[in-house]
Amino acid sequence: MSDLPRILLIGSDGQVGWELRRTLAPVGQVIAASMHGHAGPPIDLLDASSIRRVFNDVEPDAVVNAAAYTAVDRAETEPELARAINADAVHVLAELCADADIPVVHYSTDFVFSGDTDHPYRETDEPAPTSVYGETKRAGELALLDSAADALVLRTAWIYGVRGRNFLLTMLNLFRERTELRIVDDQVGTPTWSRMLAEVTAQVMHAVFTGAVDIKQVRGLYHVTGGGAVSWYGFASAIREATGNDCELTPIPTSEYPAPARRPPYSVLDTSKFRATFGLKLPDWRHSLALCLEDLPQQPAPRA
Ligand SMILES: NC(=O)C1=CN([C@@H]2O[C@H](COP(=O)(O)OP(=O)(O)OC[C@H]3O[C@@H](n4cnc5c(N)ncnc54)[C@H](OP(=O)(O)O)[C@@H]3O)[C@@H](O)[C@H]2O)C=CC1
Numbered sequence: 001m002s003d004l005p006r007i008l009l010i011g012s013d014g015q016v017g018w019e020l021r022r023t024l025a026p027v028g029q030v031i032a033a034s035m036h037g038h039a040g041p042p043i044d045l046l047d048a049s050s051i052r053r054v055f056n057d058v059e060p061d062a063v064v065n066a067a068a069y070t071a072v073d074r075a076e077t078e079p080e081l082a083r084a085i086n087a088d089a090v091h092v093l094a095e096l097c098a099d100a101d102i103p104v105v106h107y108s109t110d111f112v113f114s115g116d117t118d119h120p121y122r123e124t125d126e127p128a129p130t131s132v133y134g135e136t137k138r139a140g141e142l143a144l145l146d147s148a149a150d151a152l153v154l155r156t157a158w159i160y161g162v163r164g165r166n167f168l169l170t171m172l173n174l175f176r177e178r179t180e181l182r183i184v185d186d187q188v189g190t191p192t193w194s195r196m197l198a199e200v201t202a203q204v205m206h207a208v209f210t211g212a213v214d215i216k217q218v219r220g221l222y223h224v225t226g227g228g229a230v231s232w233y234g235f236a237s238a239i240r241e242a243t244g245n246d247c248e249l250t251p252i253p254t255s256e257y258p259a260p261a262r263r264p265p266y267s268v269l270d271t272s273k274f275r276a277t278f279g280l281k282l283p284d285w286r287h288s289l290a291l292c293l294e295d296l297p298q299q300p301a302p303r304a
């Protein structure tokens with residue numbers, strides 16, 4: 001039997017969850033729960049009894065919840081499903097973690113903000129979500145922050161990586177298929193590498209387990225993204241440049257890319273509270289993009 005603390009990781013097949021499996025391994029004994037139970041117990045966040053059963057079987061020393069309903073456009077027509085996963089299930093987790101008196105880490109999103117601003121959002125700024133996804137994620141934040149649980153709610157943004165559904169992989173696929181792409185240039189945020197987020201999460205968990213920080217003192221809400229800011233067009237251009245693709249990119253306004261869900265025009269997050277509390281650096285998005293691209297199994301060949 002390992003003396004390491006037992007970490008119940010929920011959503012271990014998602015893009016962040018998959019990275020957390022590796023980064024949390026030196027910090028604790030990771031029990032990787034997921035919908036389909038590939039690497040650990042199956043769990044269905046739509047079923048409170050499933051959450052309670054897994055929790056009681058695992059007897060965790062901490063919980064990390066990386067599961068969520070993340071289909072931003074589809075959520076507009078499936079609000080009940082999005083709410084059940086992003087808010088109701090989190091409420092159940094909050095109660096379980098509070099009763100067991102164990103820490104819980106949870107992720108939220110820049111989409112809790114309207115984006116009608118031009119300065120980086122701080123944790124003290126009032127959320128005003130303009131999409132079902134954003135609304136349900138805000139409800140999930142409150143389920144933890146208003147509970148007695150020792151919760152760390154990490155609000156992040158624009159996650160990409162070598163796995164899962166994300167903008168980087170979408171662009172690399174489209175670069176192969178198309179000669180021209182039109183990309184919105186009036187939504188500004190900060191791309192965040194899934195592995196970087198998983199690494200800082202592990203460092204925070206380590207600090208909590210070793211007592212380097214007192215969870216009772218630091219519990220609460222934190223903004224955690226890469227550094228810097230860019231539009232989706234700027235991000236696509238950087239990916240194109242770094243991978244030597246010659247697909248032509250045209251900047252367009254959001255009005256020319258209609259979608260069911262409204263996205264915030266400006267959702268840069270001020271991460272100074274997180275950096276100061278935990279003494280951690282958050283690399284600039286360009287730096288992380290370069291590291292992530294090194295890790296891609298296959299670079300698409302530039303067209304001849
Ligand atoms: N992606 C992004 O750009 C951003 C994400 N976030 C937040 O970060 C966190 C991680 O996101 P990310 O890794 O991108 O998300 P993914 O969509 O990649 O992964 C989410 C995981 O949750 C699982 N899941 C969905 N429904 C259930 C359910 N009913 N029971 C159990 N598991 C379920 C999914 O399983 P399956 O695949 O089988 O459906 C999937 O593996 C989330 O809280 C998200 O809201 C915040 C900001 C930006």
Ligand SMILES: Cc1cn([C@H]2C[C@H](O)[C@@H](COP(=O)(O)OP(=O)(O)O[C@H]3O[C@@H](C)C(=O)[C@@H](O)[C@H]3O)O2)c(=O)[nH]c1=O
Nearest residue numbers: 070072109110157158159166167182183184232257263
């Ligand atoms: C494919 C494509 C997208 N776009 C735009 C649409 C959209 O405004 C933007 C990003 O599109 P995506 O669908 O990849 O990303 P989107 O679902 O908006 O991403 C969001 O996901 C959720 C989960 C979050 O929490 C957010 O932080 C954010 O990352 O790019 C173009 O302009 N042209 C294109 O060809």
